[in-house]
Amino acid sequence: AASLPGSTAGSHNYFRSPGKGPAQLAPRRRPTSLHGGFCEGPGVQFPRPTLLIVGFERERDARRFLADLRARLAKFGLELAANKTRLIEFGRYAAERRARRGLGRPETFAFLGFTHICGMTRGGRFMLRRVTIAKRMRTKLKQLNEELKRRRHLPIPEQGRWLASVVRGHLAYYAVPTNSKAVRQFRTQVIRLWYRALRRRSQRTGLDWKRMNRLVARWLAPARLQHPWPDARFNART
Numbered sequence: 001a002a003s004l005p006g007s008t009a010g011s012h013n014y015f016r017s018p019g020k021g022p023a024q025l026a027p028r029r030r031p032t033s034l035h036g037g038f039c040e041g042p043g044v045q046f047p048r049p050t051l052l053i054v055g056f057e058r059e060r061d062a063r064r065f066l067a068d069l070r071a072r073l074a075k076f077g078l079e080l081a082a083n084k085t086r087l088i089e090f091g092r093y094a095a096e097r098r099a100r101r102g103l104g105r106p107e108t109f110a111f112l113g114f115t116h117i118c119g120m121t122r123g124g125r126f127m128l129r130r131v132t133i134a135k136r137m138r139t140k141l142k143q144l145n146e147e148l149k150r151r152r153h154l155p156i157p158e159q160g161r162w163l164a165s166v167v168r169g170h171l172a173y174y175a176v177p178t179n180s181k182a183v184r185q186f187r188t189q190v191i192r193l194w195y196r197a198l199r200r201r202s203q204r205t206g207l208d209w210k211r212m213n214r215l216v217a218r219w220l221a222p223a224r225l226q227h228p229w230p231d232a233r234f235n236a237r238t
Helices: 059-074 094-100 134-151 156-174 180-199 209-219
Strands: 109-111 114-120 126-132
Touching (some): 094 114, 126 134, 126 180, 156 209
């Protein structure tokens, strides 16, 4: 089976070769350019699927693109996986148009670790909201809990330096505007997991929340936004 990277609006895609059994493919964590390679020689590795979002102003353009993409893939014996391809209404006017048709809120989509949501400012203007994918954060916290159990008998400064790097790395990626609540929740859960792990180091532990808060202040960075709003980012002057 062969794979070709690509996708349409709303989600990433997987490709498989019809009649040859499903390909065992996994999504890439980072996007690459839309390209493909084709070779029937033995031992050839095809490019892995790519995360890609394609946006259109008009629905008819999106549908035409999707039809053309399917036709293009069919020429090489490939097809889009139906359960991984979505065409959704999303953007500035999506909520208003769906409300006129008696539909609910616009659909969301997950991309690069964030759930993308059609939101509104307090003044009623459209705002793209990005929130950490809940399932991904739960998985990360579960892995972190297991690692804390393994490290709980190490010196506290060594644990603190390691956890500080974990929290800094999380904030460096996820601390974007509209995601403040999720990054605060992540830091809070890290503190609780660390507190639980330290208290299980000994049956006669003297650790209480007063001392724990001192450790937190010493090692864990506060959950502040690390990235500017888009209007500030794209308003750069050179």
